[in-house]
Amino acid sequence: MLSFLARRLVAAAATLAAATVVVFVVLEVMPGDPALLMLGTEARPDTLAALREQMGLDRPAPVRYLAWVSGLLTGDLGRSMTYGVPVAELVADRLAITVPLAGLAILASTALALPLGLYAASRRGRPGDFGVMAFSQLGVAVPNFWLGILLVLVFSIGLGWLPAGGFPGWQAGIGPALAALVLPAVSLALTEAAILARVARSAVLETLGEDYVRTARAKGLSNRAVLWGHVLRNALIPIVTLVGLQFAFLMAGTVVIENVFYLPGLGRLLFQAITQRDLIVVKDVTILLAAMVVLVSFAVDLLYAVIDPRPKAGS
């Protein structure tokens, strides 16, 4: 188990190190001068030079790479070129929206998808199964941003129950803040739930064919006890894998929904930073996202061990 963990950690670190190089090189090659973008068409050459020096762009690339990576290692993310504030502050503000949003979406999607998947599997081939599968097909087909616009039309413009978008900040109180996240979270959750419900259904179906399920049934256990007690646990591996992937995807993938609901989340920060050529923010956020994906898959690996405690081959 320990050596399994160690190997996983080394792989994670190597992935991140490679990511820093890729991100840095890509941004070096990308056209666009941040200083020119900041000062616009009327800028004079001496003004541009002054600003480039202020931004530290006049140093050679290897020096900037090393400065950046050593900053990352010591927890210093640097200062945003456009906003002029520490990147750590910017990112923390944005995470305070994106993490709860992604979390709510995953929670809602799992809460919806698991029972639906189990239900469909237990009614295989019957009308209930078809109903769930039809819902899931629809959910996969409907793009989340379109669903978001639809929800705004109904709940904000039509009924006036929820804000059409924006985020008042957690300091405005938990009620208004959560209210701002409800529609975006539901838009995200329904699509994810549709996918998850299908995976849950097929995972459960596969497990239902196993010998130990027949044994359990033979022991006289009720259908429900077999499903929740024996089948679900063994069907969890593909489900947990998918939930992990979905969470990692949502951290960066909320950008479209953040645009629809004009939420100042991490995805929009990254998007703005790219168009503004705020290179340091782009680099930091990309690495942060990479780190989160690595972390999530690491956590999923650990969960495998918890779900299925039998020792791994070769450990």
Next chain:
Amino acid sequence: MRKLGLLAVAMVAAGTATGFAGAAHAQQRDTLALGLGLEPPHLDPTAGAAAAIDEVTYRNVFEGLTRIDEKGSVQPGLAESWEVSPDGLTYTFRLRDGVTFHDGTTFDSADVKFAYDRARGPDSVNAQKGYFAAIDTIETPDPRTVVVRLSRPDGLFLFNMGSGDASIVAPESAAGNGQNPVGTGPFRFGRWVPGDRVVLTANPDYREPGLPHLREVTFRFIADPAAQLNAVRSGDLDAFPIFGATESVALLEGDPQFQVVAGTTEGETILAFNHSRPPFDDVRVRRAIAHAIDRQEVVDGAMFGYGTPIGSHFAPHREGYVDLTGTYPPDLDAAKALLREAGVPDGFKTTIKLPPPPYARRSGEIIAAQLARVGIEAELIPVEWAQWLEQVFRGGNDFDMTIVAHVEPLDLDIYNRPDYYFNYHGDRYAEVMAELERTVDPAARNELYGQAQRILAEDAASGFLFQLPKVGVRRAGIEGMWDNAPVPANDMTEVRWTE
């Protein structure tokens, strides 16, 4: 299904809370929420070109010696009056008395000298450093007098000193203005929720009694046009001065709750040619393109009918404007004849680089179709601003044609700059520009503006398309907002609710 039921209950509960908040907002009516398409990178108008900085801070937070009003005229700002010497070289400004910065420090002539010296100094990161280039010396004989001597006459000096770039900042606070702007205006900086909003609150010590009318102004940043529409319709916003969802304006026009306002801007939208690349160095080809373009069709198709066609590089609402839209009227036969004369009877292949704004992308599609009628096959290349600046605007000159709105006011001189991206040059034009620089008298200046416009039009120096409109929406009952945008600004000083 029980889960769905629970979700609906949660949504209703959360909705009731915000519903009450909305009602309270409606009763007070001394606050206003405005939408902007882009968020300012920071709030220091003297250190960046982003229009969004001025759209939040101009006159609200920061003021200059002069100020530009809604019509684009120069008005007294922090200077209550001024005198210009007959040779146009010495400007003596008399400053207002009793003005303080928001941090309590007093405003006097030393602040003016500091602000101007900072803007023209070697470490300056002012996006319009050129505005200060003519300044030779700045003297402060007493706290309420500033004497600025120029090394050459500058007909636009008073106008330029009214721009956000020439805002008066104090030595005590200048360095922090990006995050915590400290000015002399009717509103103080309240708070900034990055990515979401900037809140300004009324300055109780503002020198004009009774102003501003509003207690609080919130600027919210919404880039997506569909989201802009939703925010206005749901009542989250009271106004969107530069509304991105032009295609949905008709929806709001019929609704008595809203006013739709179509104003003007300083943005001449042009199809710019790279004069250093054949065949655009040939005036016959440029004239052929001018004949091939149907401006009204572009305005109708790309701008939903908003925007005034222009025949030269000059804003129709300004004094001195000459209507030259008839110089090369839409005429496919004339265009084909000119192309034959130029030795390209079958047209040619070329490209148009299009920056991100919808006006550029949509106009590009229509113009490409119009050019195709005379055999010119224009490939459309969408680019980001960063790429546009590097490939089109700066030295690289890696373009054939591009569509862009030139928003600087009275910017005829760009056709006379040797290294400007069009690479245009005209001897007669250069003479007119030199004369203009020496001329201070308004009537004589207007005459010269007319000459310059004619030369550009006849030479088909660019494909002149339309004056960029400012289409805004606001709730009924809001009074005092600008319809036009002579400078990027949302001056909220005299804005109020009438109902």
